[in-house]
């Protein structure tokens with residue numbers, strides 16, 4: 001059954017991205033209730049971790065309470081601490097930078113590439129080669145004297161970053177890589193799954209608007225057993241054994257059995273859900289390729305995106321155009337959303353180090369995200385396309 005929500009007490013909206021809970025979700029939740037296992041101790045958590053690891057192409061996975069918690073604990077496990085800098089793209093959801101801030105570190109914001117919207121690897125290289133010194137194996141920002149402690153590429157919209165380049169650079173400078181793969185489960189890069197691209201740790205989100213959801217949740221995956229053990233330890237209040245002994249300040253970041261139950265049911269249908277997302281992206285692609293006033297979201301260059309969100313980019317650069325299109329669509333019963341405002345324009349990150357931001361500033365406000373739930377019907381997609389044409393032509 002597809003649930004359509006009424007917004008403003010009026011029309012049934014075609015929603016932007018709602019979960020598809022038509023598999024075993026209800027059965028598995030019922031099992032949790034019947035068994036009494038509702039907390040992070042419960043059989044679905046281990047099963048979920050195995051399924052995430054398999055889907056990501058990594059041998060080890062640790063489920064976390066959210067993607068943000070996963071990013072935080074991953075950074076801590078890799079030694080990021082107070083006073084450090086972490087290289088983060090400016091065009092990302094604020095959680096990527098917040099996880100850095102939770103460590104007492106600061107993000108160093110890198111503009112994005114105009115063709116991919118990923119962190120611009122040329123700028124990344126320029127920062128490391130020209131704006132940093134390497135002393136005793138540490139990378140130091142010349143201007144502030146702070147240590148650069150990690151690189152965090154973001155597989156934006158589920159589209160894999162050119163990780164071979166990022167990993168080669170990171171290796172050259174001896175920097176760890178934490179990949180924010182929040183929406184990228186199911187993506188493929190040069191024939192490899194997204195947890196197998198050379199990052200030290202890769203982090204997924206399973207929040208409500210993701211292709212695969214637990215309601216809320218995340219996971220950290222990686223190739224090194226010792227590192228993943230450390231992530232598990234830190235995310236379980238750093239507790240040792242049965243007695244209440246804790247060897248450091250850990251976090252209460254574990255996923256619950258209830259959330260994992262939903263996640264297992266979702267992951268059973270991962271291929272179908274991702275295929276549907278790609279189909280929606282292609283539907284919009286065909287529909288809008290000849291509409292002069294818009295361009296499409298970037299297409300994956302090195303593999304296959306998980307195609308989390310789909311939409312259009314208005315060629316008109318005025319900030320008001322995308323707002324008027326969104327308002328027009330809303331009046332017609334189509335939920336459309338703006339995209340993330342780049343981090344250097346966000347209050348908490350106005351004063352952190354940043355490269356030039358010409359690309360992120362040029363693109364973000366022209367992006368209109370369109371309905372792309374896996375439950376959207378073909379008829380609804382046709383309606384969306386029709387209204388977008390009318391809205392764009394009228395402007």
Ligand SMILES: Cc1ncc(COP(=O)(O)O)c(C=O)c1O
Pocket residue numbers: 066067068069092093095096154180182183204205206207216217218
């Ligand atoms: C790029 C990115 N990073 C991090 C997150 C944070 O994930 P969560 O909401 O599970 O904490 C999200 C969530 O939308 C995201 O899109």
